[in-house]
Amino acid sequence: MIPELGHFALALALALALAQTLVGLWGAHRAEARLMAATGPIAAGILIAVAAAAGCLVWAYVVNDTTVLNVVQNSHSAKPLLYKISGTWGNHEGSMVLWVLILALCGGAVAAFGTNLPSALQARVLAVLGLIAAAFLGFILATSNPFSRVWPPAPDGQGLNPILQDPGLAFHPPLLYLGYVGFAVTYAFAVAALIEGRVDANWGRWVRPWALAAWSFLTLGIALGSWWAYYELGWGGYWFWDPVENASLLPWLAGCALLHSAAVVEKREALKTWTVFLALVAFGMSLLGTFLVRSGVLTSVHAFANDPARGLVILALLAVFIGGGFALFAWRAAAMVPTGVFAPLSREGALVLNNLLLCSIAAVVLVGTLYPMFADLLLKEKISVGPPFFNLATLPLAVPLILGMGVGPLLAWKRARLWPVLQRVWWAALAGLAALLLCRALAGERIGPALGFGAALWTIAAALADIADRIALFRRPQSAWARARFLPRAAWGGALAHAGLGVTILGLAGMGLATDKLALLKPGEATTLAGVEYRLTGITTVQGPNWTARRATVELREGGALITTMQADKRSFAVSRMNTTEAAIHTTWARDLYLVMGEERDGGAVLRIHDNPLAPWIWLGAAIMALGGGLSLSDRRVRVSAPAARAVRAEARA
Template sequence: MIVELGHYALVLALALSLVLTVIPAWGAHTRDAALMGVARPAAFAMLFFTAASFVALAAAYVGSDFSVLNVFQNSHSAKPLAYKISGVWSNHEGSMLLWVLILAIFAGLVAWRGAAMPRRLLSYVLSVQGAIAAAFFLFILLTSNPFARVMPAPFEGEGLNPLLQDPGLAIHPPLLYLGYVGFSVAFSFAVGALLEGRIDAVWARFVRPWTLLAWAFLTLGIAMGSYWAYYELGWGGWWFWDPVENASLMPWLAGTALVHSIVVMEKRDALKVWTILLSILAFSLSLIGTFLVRSGVLTSVHSFASDPARGVFILCILVFFIGGGLTLFAWRAPVLRQGGLFAPVSREGALVLNNLFLAAACAAVFIGTLYPLALEAVTGAKISVGPPFFEATFLPLIVPLLLLVPVGQTLAWKRGDLLGVLQRLSAAFGLAFVGTIIVFATTRGGPVAAPLGVGLGFWLILGSLSEITSRSHRRGASVLTVLRRAAGLPRAAWGSAIAHAGVGVTVIGIAATAWGVERIATLKPGEQIALGPYQVTLEGVVPRNGPDYREVAALMVVRDGDRVIGRVEPGKRTFIARTTATSEAGLLTVGLGQIYASVAEVGAADGSAGVRLYWKPWVLLIWLGSVAMAAGGVLSLSDRRARVAAPARRAVPAAVPAE
């Protein structure tokens, strides 16, 4: 009964999304207040029924209702409760229901926070949100129904894909979808502004929090996905330029440019057309990422769909929203009033340059990801575009951008003093240079670019710190006064500095991978192998049983000289339901580095194990920096100026005629 109610709730959510699409938009077009008043209740109702549908599917998973085909194919009665819950979105149908639930949540939040917005703009924004939701509700109901029954009901399910039976499944997809779908709000605001024919600093004030929120979630989602692949797949790497990874990187790059562009528009009422275009492109790239993963054109652990009808349906959604958004932009953008002027050497000019670098980098990733697919579709030829292409095209664009970030964030608005900025940054540059020399002197091996990369990271961190100190310090001021002034700076200033410093932390972690050590060996119990500054000894191979799997683990002890610093226990797991084996990496964190171990073969007659060992210095900085970036975005979001509505413009009083 709960399953049928969930299906019925999904149909009602579709009906409400159609109401939300049509009635408020017509009301905004005709300036009918009663019709525009339908927008907020319809958004709340759509959220309620979408949530009810999702809860019904979750209840079927928790209760192991194998009469539901989706549950039968992706669950098992012996599966731990946590994985039963996260298993709801471990498959194509459930993940699309989560996608549309998050969309409904954002629509509901916009309706809740939209009381202070101009009514016409709010009506257009919620109408576009309703149209996006309607398209995906139709997709789910017509091609990907999560409530389809199987008769007779099987006694037991097939179980979850072993690679997905991990805490990462509970964290990574929701965070990623919050980022993907969050950009739909910026898209809706852009379409609303184009339909209304008005875009100004008030518009930027309303859209900025949603963009920051989506960007922060997407940053965390990408970082979590990277760390999950790092420890789960047993490859020992953190990024592989896989098309699915690139599918999330592209909207992140466009979203980063959008965040900076909105700042210029809010501060200086400039870059209006560019901001609208980026709002459309960020969500368009999110839709393209959804298409790549859900259409079946890619063979990946992420790709759940293999039905061509699904791919065609999603492609139609892409054509309608991306094509429609860009067509509307081409038609209406010329009527938008241009904003304020600024000198090339200014913070606005630096942000424009920042956006150009990011857009070019995004284009490079886009071409490298989609060109092989397009070529195969047109000619049937198959080519592979791998890391060499992206390193040759992406890095030359990103490195100059990172070098310019501290300079850009220190320049004044409207007209900057480049020489004065360089003087203020001289201490940061000097310290970064000294740090680079020290790294050169104290490291051995690895490419020459590695210490330079660490120095670039130092430059970003110290440059961000310099921005805070330059705004807080005054000649002759006491330390207490400086600290008080720093604490009194807007949260947005602190958020920007922390986010930029987080980029520097990540850059240092990436550069440090060059000094990693890899060893491959077959060890017998008691044998020892050197791994960088440490020694790893195999103690033995033991069998273990989990809730729904059997495991053979290699027990290893790690020593630093004569001192034991920890243990790693990589293994091979065989899951009972699917009779498939997975490799489980063993990790030991030492400071900011990690010892990483995986096994190729275990359980030989002599007790030996084939192992692959890595020493990865500073590797945790890659993900800690990403967390700092997202934290900076959230801190900026908490700034009161980003949470309150922009004040209404005062009416200009009419001139009083002379008597």
């Protein structure tokens, strides 16, 4: 009975989404206040219906209802409770329910917190969100029903993919989807603005918080996925330019550009058409990622292996929403004439450069990701595009981007002079140059890590210089603390996000100096890497809740002193008949000591050992970036538009 209630809730949500679309568009077109006001309660109804459906699916997993096909294919009675719950989105059907649930949350948030929006704009935004929800709910009900029954019931389920049975993967998809789907709100604002033919500073203020929230969640989601791949897959690296990794990076780059562009619209009412264009692109990249993961056109440990038929439906949705959005853009963009004028050397000019470089990097990643598929389809040639291409193609674009990040925030709006800015960041440039030269001397022929350390120190020091300039630390030090206390949280958040990127670059540079070693050891034997002795003390069999493992126990010593004891597993899951590798990692602020157990041979085991300098800083920097975004979002001046709600309503009525 519970699965039928979940299926009915999805159908009800589809009907409400269609009603929200029609009522919102017609009410805004006819300026009917009652119809426009009805979109908010309908959005709340969609949220309740989709939440009920998601709850029913979670219930089916928790009680291991083997009359539900989705549960049989992706769960098992022996799974821990956490993985029974996270298993609801560890498959195509359940992940689409999560996708729509987050979309309904976004619609409910626009209805609840968008009371200061003009009624017509809010109604159109909710109508567009309703249309997106209706399309994906229809897709779920027609091709991906998570509540399909199977009879007679199976004795037990087939289990979840073992590599997904991990705490990191329990939280990675929700965070990633909050970013993906969050850009649907900025897309809806862009389409609503195109319908009205008007974009102004208020529109920039309304769009920017949603872009900031989506970007922050996406940053956390990407970082958590990267960390999971690092410790779970046993590859010893942080990023492999996997097509699905790239699919999440593309909306992140577009969203980052959108954030900065929206600031120009808000401050100067310039770059209006470009900002609307970026809002369409950011959501388009999110839909593209959804298509790549579920279409079966690529092979990846991150991808859902589904039939191409459902991938074609998602491709059709991508064509409708993005093609329709760009068609509307081509028709209405001319009406959005920019009013702000600025010199090339200005804060606006720096943000334009930022946008061009971010979009260029996104274009490189997009071409490198999609070209092998098109070459296979059209030319019947198998082409592999890997890290060497992406590293070489993005580095020349990343260098000026990082240099501009340090100078841009110190430039004045509209028109600026370069020399006063350089006088305020000379010490940051000196710190970056010193780090580059020192690392170049120590690293020998490897120029990449030296560039990374220099860029990292420059970025962090320039963020500090920005705060120092805002509080006049060097000009009027006696009152700097008082100014720091009243500095807007958005200013602190922006500097913190920039510094977080510097911390991540520091970790990437350190990984450029990583060393590794393969060693066949028998119990009692030892090997040495980077001054650390690894001694295998034993190999045992361990029984887990739903797996059996062969475990290698290794003692680590440095200078004769015991550092720690590490245990690396090779796990076997009987239900799914799959094996996984569980890496052992000893983390310090300075480095990761990383150990993977390979095959057993001659009474011993093959161990792969990595010494990864500064590896933890990669994910620490991402957390700092997201924290900076959250701090900016907590600033009321970012969340709430400047005009009072009554004034906005009066303007809308006029």
